[in-house]
Amino acid sequence: MLDAEELSRRGRAASTAGRHAEAVSLLTRAVERAADDRQRATALQSLAHATAERGSPDDGIALCREALKLKGLDATVLGTVHSQLGLLLMRRGEVEAALAEMATALPLVADQPDLRGRLHLNRGNIHLQRRDADRAAADFEDARTRTQDAVDRAMATHNLGYVELMRGELVGALRLMDEAAPVLAPLSPVSEAVVEVDRAEVMIAAGMPRAAADALDRAVRTYASRRLRQFQGEALVVRARALLLVDPNAARADARRAARVFEARGSTTWALRAEALALCADVRRHVGRPLRATSWWERTLVAGKDLADRLAAREMPERTEVLLHLALASEQVTGAVPVPAPRAPRRGEEPVGVRLLRQEVRARAAWRAGRRAASFGLVRDGLADLHAWQSSYGSLDLQSSLVGHGQALARVGLRQAVADGRPDVVHEWSERARALVARVPPVRLPADPDAAARIAALRTLPADATDDAARLRDRVREDSWYRPGAGTVLEPLPLDRVREALGDATLVSYLLADRVLHALVVGPDRVVLRRVGPVAAVDAALPGLAADLDLAATTGLPDALAAGVRAGLTARLAALQEHLLRPVAGDLGEGRLVVVPCGRLAAVPWSMLPALVGRPVTVARSASMWAAAAPPDAVARVGLVAGPGVPRAEEEATACAAAWVGRARVLGGPTATAAAVSSLTSDVDLLHVAAHGHHADEQPLFSGLELVDGPWFGYDVELLPRLPSLVVLSACELGRSTVRASEELVGMTAAWLHAGVRCVVASQAALSDDLAATVLPGLHAGLAAGRAPADVLADLAPADGLPLTCFGAGW
Structure with missing residues (x-):
């Protein structure tokens, strides 16, 4: 028969592995077979933990208090029980009582490094809940230093990563969590889920809420299947926070579900936290549309103020978010008495989203007051706060996703600028409110062989290795996050500087405010703001456009089908022209044209709109970036690549190379590998790639060009030590972009421009091999003669236009 010591050992092991029912059974028997009070108290405190995890926190707390009543316990056992009691009180949200128990335990375990380390680990979690990063970090560092237990040390390291997350240091958070994961994740499915939940919070902070919500779904299911209700509720809270801005209905449902879980467990503090999120989500469901002082607002105001009082009584930071959401709603409810924004806290870390929400509320109130x-x-100060954080990272992926935190604030600035109506103000805010990534200077870093090796491994994975591919893609993406940024943000150029750079050209910048498109036209003799019209009209013409463009590029279609495709495409392009160009037709002049589209217009093939066919057009990320572009470099070296499986690729590359006598190098056949193309790219002034291409909408920097040994990704571009000035992508789709946070465009073309390339010539749709082989040698002949790419393409365009577009500075 097993004695109490062995039963306790096995019970603790089962509890660590998440098998709490088994643990309760083993530890109950250990209590019954205890030879003395010391054994009994030790088994009781372990049983208390397993009992609480099974869904009975009150019973767990009672078991700890029962253990404390036993006589003759030495300091170590007393300290262990007080520490366990503190942990259970913490999990139920009774913070002050938990801190008191831990303070009692600390001197009792002073000579027990592992026990003291675990106590610091638990107390650090309390400070995390209070958003007190400094005290949490001190406890976790102490735990990591003292304990010899590998699991506790890994937990302390992981939690230090969470502290870095709280401080906004996303890369530091990932590094520490990655360091701990090999120890923690294999312990059990539950431990793996804990790691996944905290990494999901990094994704939320990085502005990737959908990816975070998917990961949290898995964690919620893991906890639910094991009846770990507290963990399940906490994961639901995190998921609700992830979805708050992008799907407030789902966020409210998750928060309400979490509140029910916590109420059933008696976890009052956590139930309040969930209730606060549910109220914020409910406000988000109504914000953004005209509101009147209705019964909904009256109920929400009363409930919100009551909730804020209950949160204040427990000194919970969620009070600030509740009051800010009430203030946000009051600014948009006609006839409502404004709710003042609460002041920023004097201590503790405040998430960037909360800081930006405060600025938004204050900005709306100032505007309504006539200031x-x-x-x-x-608004400017709030966006500067975001940009300072954003510019510390060198990754296009991370920079573009972080913009989501400032999306609402940027819209406020843009809406107010349109209402103001002065061209210089509209210009400033059309630049500040979008293409924010373009204002962070690129940084070229030394080659990272480990990152390159992971991309190479991903390139060569078989098609059916989906799980391995997903893990590698995550790691490749995070490799890019580790690259530091410039730490500086470029200010938008004044309107006068842009006009000076334009010369005889015209610039049209489209902006969206309150679902209405406007256009700021800057020309040699005028600067004018025009109302273009409801964006819904443009939205109606965009679905199916990409498919029509792709079909139009397909050769060998039956005559009737080809005629139908052409007719459909012609109708779509005519509709887009009617909605986008007719309202500004008298302002655009006839010469070169710079188009700065808002994100909603990313799919428009500007060079194919009938009124623009044969006219030099370049599509820029921002007016300032276009105007500030350095003069084009003289082309001394040209690289051309013929990828596999494109029937006329080698013919195209050879014909294009003929324009550059003695200056061109061609890679084709088995030599067109990723490594060879990267080497060639870093050694030329002009790169031309003829290959199959694809745009990956969900993970746009995994868009790529097909080479002999697999795809060459947008992430490959970030690793290049040197870049050409001009890139020509004779490939399908690579002019397409995924739109993030309504304005940030991400894809292969964006990767080149973000890295520092001056101009990219690419197609937003399928590109006919015959058209490419016919037109592109003419482009190179013009470039070799010293002409600008946009001018040459305009001259080469047939009557129905070219799908090829100049992105960036086309002259």
Whole structure:
């Protein structure tokens, strides 16, 4: 028969592995067979933990208190029980009582490094809940230093990563969590889920809420299947926070479900936290549309103020978010008495989203009070806060996703600028409110062989290795996050500087405010703001456009089908022209044209709109970036690549190379490998790639060009030590972009421009091999003669236009 010591050992092991029912059974028997009070108290505190995890926190707390009543316990056992009691009180949200128990335990376990380390580990979690990063970090560092237990040390390291997350240091958070994961994740499915939940919070902070929500779904299911209700509720809270801005209905449902879980467990503090999120989500469901002082607002205001009082009584930071959401709603409810924004806390870390929400509320209130300059200043300061954080990272993926935190604030600035109506103000905010990534200078870093090796491994994975591919893609993406940024943000150029750079050209910048498109036209003799019309009209013409463009590029279609495709495409392009160009037709002149589209218009093939066929057009990320572009470099070296499986690729590359006598190098056949193309790219001024291409909408930097040994990704571009000035992508789809946060465009073309390439010539749709082989040698002949790419393409365009577009500075 097993004695109490062995039963306790096996019970603790089962509890660590998440098998809490088994643990309760083993530890109950250990209590019954205890030879003395010391054994009994030790088994009781372990049983208390397993009992609480099975869904009975009150019973767990009672078991700890029963253990404390036993006589003759030495300091170590007393300290262990007080520490366990503190942990259970912490999990139920009774923070002050938990801290008191831990303070009692600390001197009792002073000479027990592992026990003291675990106590610091648990107390650090309390400070995390209070968003006190400094005290949490001190406890976790102490735990990591003292304990010899590998699991506890890994937990302390992981939690230090969470502290870095709280401080906004996403890369530091990932590094520490990655360091701990090999120890923690294999312990059990539950431990793996804990790691996944905290990594999901990094994804939320990085502005990737959908990816975080998917990961959290898995964790919620893991906890639910094991009846770990507290963990399940906490994961639901995190998921609700992830979806708050992108799907408030789902966020409210998750938060309400979490609140029910916590209420059933008696976890009052956690139930309040979930209730706060549910109220914020409910406000988000109504924000953004005209509201009147209705019964919904009256109920919400009363409930919100009551909830804020209950949160304040427990000193919970969620009170700030509740009051900010009430203030946000009050600014949009006609006839409502404004709710003032709470002040920023004097201590503790405040998430960037909360800081930006405060600026938004204050800016709206200032505008409503007639203090327009103050309102613009508040928006400007808020975005500067975001940009300072954003610019510390060198990854296009991370920079573009972080913009999501400032999306609502940027829209406020843009809406107010349109209402103001002055061209210089509209220009400033059309630049500030979008293409924010373009304002962070690129940084070229030394080659990272480990990152390159992971991309190479991903390139060569078989098609059916989906799980391995997903893991590698995550790691490749995070490799890019580790690259530091410039730490500086470029200010938008004044309107006068842009006009000076334009010369005889015209610039049209489209902006979206309150679902209405506007266009700021800047020309040699005028600067004018025009109302273009409801964006819904443009939205109606965009679905199916990409498919029509792809079909139009397909050769060998039956005549009747080809005629139908052409007719459909012609109708779509005519509709887009009617909605986008007719309202500004008298302002655009006839010469070169710079188009700065808002994100909603990313799919428009500008060079194929009938009124623009034969006219030099370049599509820029921002007016400032276009105007500030350095003069084009003289082309001394040209690289051309013929990828596999494209029937006329080698013919195209050879014909294009003929324009550059003695200056061109061609890679084709088995030599067109990723490594060879990267080497060639870093050694030329002009790169031309003829290959199959694909745009990956969900993970746009995994868009790529097909080479002999697999795809050459957008992430490969970030690793290049040197870049050409001009890139020509004779490939399908690579002019397409995924739109993030309504304005940030991400894809292969964006990767080149973000890295520092001056101009990219690419197609937003399928590109006919015959058209490419016919037109592109003419492009190179013009370039070799010293002409600008946009001018040459305009001359080469047939009557129905070219799918090829100049992105960036086309002259």
